[in-house]
Amino acid sequence: MSAHKPQSIRQNDLPDALPDFRNLGVMARILLAVNALALLAAVSRSRQIADFVSNLTEIAGWLEPVLLLVVIVLYAASPLLERLAYRYGLLAVLAVVLAATATLFPFQAMLAGGGEWTGISWNLGYSALGTGLLASYFHLRNRALSPALSEARLQALQARIRPHFLFNTLNAVLSLIRRDPKRAEAALEDLAELFRTVMADNRELISLKDEISLCRQYLNLEQLRLGERLRVEWQLEPAAEQALVPPMLLQPLVENAVYHGIEPGIAPGVIDIRIALQDARLRLQLSNPYYVEHQHRQGNRMALENIRERLLLHFDVEARLETRIAGDRYEIDIVMPFRTTL
Amino acid sequence: MTQLRVVIVDDEQLARNRLRELLDDCRGELAHVVAGEAANGIEGLEIVAAAAADLVLVDIHMPGMSGMEFARHVQVLERPPAVIFVTAHDQYAVQAFDVNAVDYLLKPVRAERLLAALKKAAGGPPVAREVFERIDPGPRRYFSIAERERVTLVPVPDVIYLRAELKYVTVRTRSREYLVEEPLTQLEQEFGGVFVRIHRSCLVARRLIAGFERTVDSDGEAGWSVVLEGWEEKLPVSRRQWAHVKTLVR
Numbered sequence: 001m002s003a004h005k006p007q008s009i010r011q012n013d014l015p016d017a018l019p020d021f022r023n024l025g026v027m028a029r030i031l032l033a034v035n036a037l038a039l040l041a042a043v044s045r046s047r048q049i050a051d052f053v054s055n056l057t058e059i060a061g062w063l064e065p066v067l068l069l070v071v072i073v074l075y076a077a078s079p080l081l082e083r084l085a086y087r088y089g090l091l092a093v094l095a096v097v098l099a100a101t102a103t104l105f106p107f108q109a110m111l112a113g114g115g116e117w118t119g120i121s122w123n124l125g126y127s128a129l130g131t132g133l134l135a136s137y138f139h140l141r142n143r144a145l146s147p148a149l150s151e152a153r154l155q156a157l158q159a160r161i162r163p164h165f166l167f168n169t170l171n172a173v174l175s176l177i178r179r180d181p182k183r184a185e186a187a188l189e190d191l192a193e194l195f196r197t198v199m200a201d202n203r204e205l206i207s208l209k210d211e212i213s214l215c216r217q218y219l220n221l222e223q224l225r226l227g228e229r230l231r232v233e234w235q236l237e238p239a240a241e242q243a244l245v246p247p248m249l250l251q252p253l254v255e256n257a258v259y260h261g262i263e264p265g266i267a268p269g270v271i272d273i274r275i276a277l278q279d280a281r282l283r284l285q286l287s288n289p290y291y292v293e294h295q296h297r298q299g300n301r302m303a304l305e306n307i308r309e310r311l312l313l314h315f316d317v318e319a320r321l322e323t324r325i326a327g328d329r330y331e332i333d334i335v336m337p338f339r340t341t342l
Numbered sequence: 343m344t345q346l347r348v349v350i351v352d353d354e355q356l357a358r359n360r361l362r363e364l365l366d367d368c369r370g371e372l373a374h375v376v377a378g379e380a381a382n383g384i385e386g387l388e389i390v391a392a393a394a395a396d397l398v399l400v401d402i403h404m405p406g407m408s409g410m411e412f413a414r415h416v417q418v419l420e421r422p423p424a425v426i427f428v429t430a431h432d433q434y435a436v437q438a439f440d441v442n443a444v445d446y447l448l449k450p451v452r453a454e455r456l457l458a459a460l461k462k463a464a465g466g467p468p469v470a471r472e473v474f475e476r477i478d479p480g481p482r483r484y485f486s487i488a489e490r491e492r493v494t495l496v497p498v499p500d501v502i503y504l505r506a507e508l509k510y511v512t513v514r515t516r517s518r519e520y521l522v523e524e525p526l527t528q529l530e531q532e533f534g535g536v537f538v539r540i541h542r543s544c545l546v547a548r549r550l551i552a553g554f555e556r557t558v559d560s561d562g563e564a565g566w567s568v569v570l571e572g573w574e575e576k577l578p579v580s581r582r583q584w585a586h587v588k589t590l591v592r
Contacts, residue, residue: 163431164430167448167449167450168357168430168449171360171451172360175359224356225354225356227355263403264405
């Protein structure tokens with residue numbers, strides 16, 4: 001598994017996989033780590049400040065072109081690398097690094113005023129060492145995140161679907177059995193499907209379409225209880241439905257919207273859900289009426305933190321979740337990468 | 343035996359229907375009639391008074407006014423009905439009910455539990471008013487005053503000041519004043535932050551404090567008085583409270 005590989009979070013497998021080289025967070029980590037190593041090397045080779053600057057310039061001259069070339073090649077080759085088993089993937093990355101080092105060496109040597117050919121073995125050695133260090137870092141990071149993932153999953157299980165909702169819904173269904181058995185049947189079917197999804201193994205990313213239909217089932221049940229007090233307005237860009245998202249991304253937010261935005265109001269309230277593609281990214285916006293005096297109720301923050309954490313684990317820095325209070329409405333805004341394939 | 347007059351207060355239509363069905367099921371065991379139903383606490387208070395209810399089944403989690411606050415307001419009636427709370431899931435409230443021996447039903451409600459609760463309420467002694475104050479996590483949204491067999495509700499934000507006089511506390515709004523039978527110290531505790539004590543016998547709405555003014559009282563002693571936003575009357579600040587009160591205005 002990998003925190004960056006989007007399609008799955010397999011907590012039982014050993015967390016051995018290459019990082020997602022197309023993820024901004026991963027690229028930033030590689031660039032920062034390698035340059036930090038270069039800085040260290042420059043410090044260790046210098047006796048005086050003046051030495052340090054010239055050493056750093058020299059190291060950077062050798063290092064940066066190789067580093068950039070490697071990052072670009074890995075970005076391009078990322079889909080291929082992901083298909084390899086971890087150990088072959090590592091070897092492939094090492095091969096890319098060494099090849100980049102060797103390819104650029106003649107030009108760099110020329111620019112540096114003709115170095116000897118023995119210099120190349122040093123450069124290859126440094127490159128291999130750097131690759132090894134980074135591979136260990138990503139390996140350890142995966143291991144550290146792995147328990148966090150299963151923990152997050154557990155928390156998600158606990159946080160989603162309030163007992164308040166379950167018991168009230170059962171009570172509503174009971175009231176329908178004698179008067180309107182057909183509606184009672186439909187409601188129990190919705191409830192069963194909702195719980196099947198909730199209790200499923202929620203590690204795989206699912207299509208947004210499935211998540212939306214889950215929300216609709218949930219809202220049908222709430223409609224039963226709340227009647228005309230609950231109004232939902234969907235604005236859905238059809239193309240966005242194919243996006244892959246973490247399961248239970250939207251449902252807990254919709255549940256919060258009902259609990260904090262609809263139930264405290266005597267007058268009808270509107271939950272507004274907009275899903276669209278924007279600059280090749282997926283954007284989900286949800287808003288509901290805001291009641292100041294209702295804010296001491298717990299649970300809202302927990303669900304939000306949970307979703308934020310799972311977005312981070314799946315997409316690293318490429319996803320963000322923001323909340324704000326705009327007048328008398330509470331708004332949630334999520335932007336995440338638009339992915340359609342595993 | 344006379345019939346027990348029952349009122350149902352719940353914001354969900356289906357939940358009210360369910361209680362009606364279950365009450366029907368209990369009718370053979372205990373004579374009663376459903377004297378009315380309401381979708382929120384404010385309507386509920388009107389119906390309870392108009393129907394001369396003996397017993398109210400009230401949901402805790404309702405918009406506008408919680409079932410707990412509703413139960414407190416009902417107590418100002420001359421002959422308050424027995425109150426049975428109904429809740430789907432509310433850990434803290436249920437704990438408080440257990441501790442204070444207040445009856446409650448869990449949703450989904452069972453007919454036999456409902457019947458037991460009805461019998462207990464019909465025969466048992468009424469629950470003391472203080473118990474409902476104790477179990478309500480407050481603060482209330484309204485003050486309640488019994489007037490001509492009805493409950494008048496005064497929204498807390500409408501209140502300018504609360505002043506203790508002999509046996510009662512005067513609740514002053516822009517349009518008129520009301521008398522409530524609650525000790526000022528207790529009100530101070532419940533609404534701490536909303537009302538500030540400026541004198542042994544007076545609490546004022548904090549958000550209305552506009553400034554202070556030097557005044558001379560009837561004994562010829564000079565002191566500070568509070569100037570309230572949009573209110574002519576100046577209320578004297580006691581020496582003892584001055585140090586604290588003066589920090590409340592920038």
